[in-house]
Amino acid sequence: MLSGCRILPGYPATSTTIALWLSDSSGLSDNEHDDCSLAVGFFRVTRQITECLLSGCRILPGYPATGIETVYNKFIRTFLRIVTIVVLKIIEVIVIAYKERIKPEHLRILEILLTRTKISRDDYYYFLNLKKGFEGELVFDAYTKQFKLDHFFLNDLQLEIRRAPFQVDALMIRTNLLILYEIKNFEGIYKWGAEKFTKTTGTELENPSLQLQKTKVRLELLLQEKGYSLKVDAYVIFVNPEFTLLGTPNDSNFILPSQIPGHFRNIQAAPELNAEQIKLAETLMNLHDSSYPRKKTQYTYSDLKKGITCPECGTLAEKFSGYSQVCTKCGNKMNVNKAIRSSIEDFHTLFPEIKLTSRRMMDWCGCGNDMRVYRVLKKNYRMIGKNRGRYYI
Ligand SMILES: [Zn+2]
Numbered sequence: 001m002l003s004g005c006r007i008l009p010g011y012p013a014t015s016t017t018i019a020l021w022l023s024d025s026s027g028l029s030d031n032e033h034d035d036c037s038l039a040v041g042f043f044r045v046t047r048q049i050t051e052c053l054l055s056g057c058r059i060l061p062g063y064p065a066t067g068i069e070t071v072y073n074k075f076i077r078t079f080l081r082i083v084t085i086v087v088l089k090i091i092e093v094i095v096i097a098y099k100e101r102i103k104p105e106h107l108r109i110l111e112i113l114l115t116r117t118k119i120s121r122d123d124y125y126y127f128l129n130l131k132k133g134f135e136g137e138l139v140f141d142a143y144t145k146q147f148k149l150d151h152f153f154l155n156d157l158q159l160e161i162r163r164a165p166f167q168v169d170a171l172m173i174r175t176n177l178l179i180l181y182e183i184k185n186f187e188g189i190y191k192w193g194a195e196k197f198t199k200t201t202g203t204e205l206e207n208p209s210l211q212l213q214k215t216k217v218r219l220e221l222l223l224q225e226k227g228y229s230l231k232v233d234a235y236v237i238f239v240n241p242e243f244t245l246l247g248t249p250n251d252s253n254f255i256l257p258s259q260i261p262g263h264f265r266n267i268q269a270a271p272e273l274n275a276e277q278i279k280l281a282e283t284l285m286n287l288h289d290s291s292y293p294r295k296k297t298q299y300t301y302s303d304l305k306k307g308i309t310c311p312e313c314g315t316l317a318e319k320f321s322g323y324s325q326v327c328t329k330c331g332n333k334m335n336v337n338k339a340i341r342s343s344i345e346d347f348h349t350l351f352p353e354i355k356l357t358s359r360r361m362m363d364w365c366g367c368g369n370d371m372r373v374y375r376v377l378k379k380n381y382r383m384i385g386k387n388r389g390r391y392y393i
Contacts, residue, residue, distance in 0.1 A: 099285055101137055101155040104130060105349070109297060112346045115316045116304040123297050136185025139239040140170060147264040152273065154284055158292040161222040165292060166215050171284070173277045174267075180219060180234040182212045187240050192247040208236045209253065226283055237263075301351065307366035308339040309346065320368035340365050340376045355391040356381065 110127040113119050119127070137155070144150040149172065157168040172179040186205070190197040197205045216234040223230055237255040238245070248254055255263050273281070307318035310327040311334060317325065320336050327334055344356065347364050354360070358377055362370040381392035 099154045099157065099281075099288070101141060103134060104156075106297070107131060107134055108349055111314070112350055113297065113299055113304075115309055115314050116307075117299065119297070132185050133183075136183050136239045137169060139185070140181065140183045140237060143239075143260055143264055144170075147267070149264060149267060152277075154281055157284060157287075158289045159219070159222060159284070159287055160289060161218045161225065164218060165289075166218040168215065168219065171219075172267075173273065173281055175274070175277070176230060178219070178223075178230050178232045179267075180212070180216055180232055182208055182215065182234070182236045184208055184236055184238050184243075185240050186238060186243045188242065189244045189246065192245050192249070192252075197245065212236050212253065222287070226287075228280060228283075230280075235263075299350065301354075304350075306364055308336070308343045308368075310334050311339060311342060318366045320366065320372075336368075336372065337376055340373055341380055344377065344380075356393070357391045 107127070107130040110119065110123060110130065113123075114127065141150065141155070144153055152172050152174065154171045154173065155169070157171065159166055159168065168180060169183040170181040172181070186197075189200050190205070191200075193207060195207055195210070197207055199205075212234050216232055220232050223232070235253050235255050237260065238257055239260070241257045243257055245254065245256060248256070305316055305318065307316045308320050309316050310330060310332060312332040313327060313330040315327055315329040317327065317334075317339070320339070322336065324333050324335050326332070343365055344361055347354075347361070348356065356377065358370075358374050361377060362373045365373050377392050384391055384393060
């Protein structure tokens with residue numbers, strides 16, 4: 001025994017969780033015992049290759065597995081796939097070393113809660129705020145793409161210097177210069193003030209220059225601490241075309257909607273990032289803290305309505321049947337399997353610590369054919385455990 005290769009953690013063997021070694025003796029059966037461990041009873045070689053991407057051990061020539069030719073074909077196919085992935089990853093790092101913007105998790109949570117429960121007034125305003133901010137950031141991203149500058153940007157960074165956290169909406173990496181952008185999606189006519197902007201209706205907002213200045217100083221300190229002596233330029237960029245600011249001083253660091261195209265047009269940039277810029281981008285990306293605590297919203301499973309949501313408009317359907325059904329709100333013909341899958345994802349977003357079991361998901365998806373929910377789970381997720389303890393990841 002022990003002449004084969006070691007079974008790695010997570011290896012898809014069905015016999016026992018305590019099997020440690022895969023013997024290359026001819027008898028791969030449950031009946032094989034020795035002093036060290038059990039041998040694997042049923043060795044699904046093809047599953048290892050196709051689904052686990054060589055996370056197990058290499059199949060040696062003459063290994064007593066069934067369908068050895070197929071195994072080798074699959075091995076070669078998988079090997080080529082891995083080579084392609086590695087090459088693409090290298091190209092990706094060289095060509096686009098930027099951090100893409102993703103929808104803030106809290107915004108997603110509030111979106112899901114809105115379809116399934118009544119949220120407080122405070123949470124609703126917070127949701128509107130987050131939504132508007134995110135929409136503004138997407139408008140900004142559209143500009144950087146339009147001017148083919150997007151690969152120089154790091155977006156939505158959460159950083160910290162000497163325990164003082166700060167958030168960077170967008171950071172452009174240029175040779176010997178960084179440009180920091182604070183993105184604002186304000187709407188309406190405002191009058192400029194050193195500390196506050198005042199809307200014609202009387203509403204007041206903090207002058208975003210104050211926040212920008214703080215962020216700029218913290219970023220400069222962080223860069224110094226990491227050994228970079230780079231100049232940082234900082235701007236507040238107002239992306240909403242329906243925003244007007246009266247009385248803006250000439251020396252302000254504001255970019256108003258009508259000035260955005262000119263601003264980006266004037267930026268002369270090389271077609272690609274150089275090695276030093278990539279190194280700096282990687283340093284900042286490594287410092288990004290994705291788990292930074294955000295304001296929490298309270299909710300419990302039992303308070304939420306069960307059902308599947310329309311992928312088009314987000315309306316909840318508490319009942320489902322067949323392969324597709326018409327959404328009662330938008331009239332869209334929704335694919336039930338897809339809606340079940342996205343509802344399972346929603347559950348995972350709301351309750352990441354709760355295991356995805358078929359019983360729980362059947363309840364979460366509302367009234368319908370439970371077998372359909374089971375099949376969606378089986379097809380799209382990995383099954384862990386047996387019988388009552390089974391769950392999906
Ligand atoms: Zn709909």
